[in-house]
Amino acid sequence: MAGTPGLIWGFDLGPGRACATLDCDAESDSFRWFHLSLAHRRTQTWIEGHEELPDDVKDMMLAQDSHQRAMVDDGVIACVIHDFERDFEQSEDPPVGVLRFALTPTMMITARLHPIRSADLIRAKLARSRGMEDPAEALDLLIGTITEGIATRVREQAVVVQNAEDAFLEGRDPPTARGMIEIRRRHARVHRMLDGLRAVFRRLEGDEDVPENMVATIEKVSQRIQALGADSLGVHRQIRQLRDEVDIRNDQRTNQNLYVLSIMTTLMLPATFVTGLFGMNTGGFPWVDSPHGTLWATLLAFGTAGIAYLVLRRMGLTRR
DSSP states (O other): OOSSSSEEEEEOTTOOOEESOOOOOOOHHHEEEEEEEETTTHHHHHHHTTTTOOOOHHHHHHOOSSEEEEEETTTEEEEEEEEEEETTTSSSSOOEEEEEEEESSEEEEEEESBBBBHHHHHHHHHHSOOOOHHHHHHHHHHHHHHHHHHHHHHHHHHHHHHHHHHHHHTTTOOOOOOHHHHHHHHHHHHHHHHHEEEEHHHHHHHHHTTTTHHHHHHHHHHHHHHHHHHHHHHHHHHHHHHHHHHHHHHHHHHHHHHHHHHHHHHHHHHHHHHHHHHTTSSOOTTTTSOTTTHHHHHHHHHHHHHHHHHHHHHTTTOOO
């Protein structure tokens, strides 16, 4: 079955050389890496007909699910992992895509439905490399490139949080509650990616069917992911702490406004009583016949408000 089954790029990675190839079925004695598009119809046919891949691995490579997982079958390691999609518009919030790979003793097959950011970086690294003989090197290169991208996002989020914290402490353009929600949303997505990746390699670490020559690399990659997860958790704690401080400040501001409103209501209550009393259509009110009755009633209203203020001040309720 010759040809290119949705082949995006491929490399023949012999000792000391890395040669691009366009034929997935050409015979070769060296390690090979093929990056395929799952949107291409021939990709599915090629994977289904590949004798080196166990049936369960083929099912994982062609499945429609997107949750991160791993399996080892007959010496072949297969995983579904997440990575950022290639962002042609260079936005600050690229979508998360799915990358599937199957690693055999002679071949690395990566496949995706939508363009993945790490694929271009891996292609450039392979083109500059001096070849590859060990499948463990391929796994290290793949996961290392993906974690580099995630680490960049974690560092960017850390800078954003630090700048927001500085603005909050200095009182200049402090973050709003909505802004904090947006920061937390972006970081939560990165943190979930790391959690899934960490679970995948924890699963591989505990699998007794993992080939012996892959054990050391899987442990090293797992430790790297755990360290990155610790950094991400630190940023998560900073975000939560800053969010708590923003909420406390907003609560204090709300309480202050309610306090001022309560004081104003208390001060105006006696005056409101006076104006309501003089608005009654009954006889016997003082100053009804006086030409200055309105003035005396107004002074009485303000006087009662002043007395209320003095009472509140003496009780210490106007001190805040």
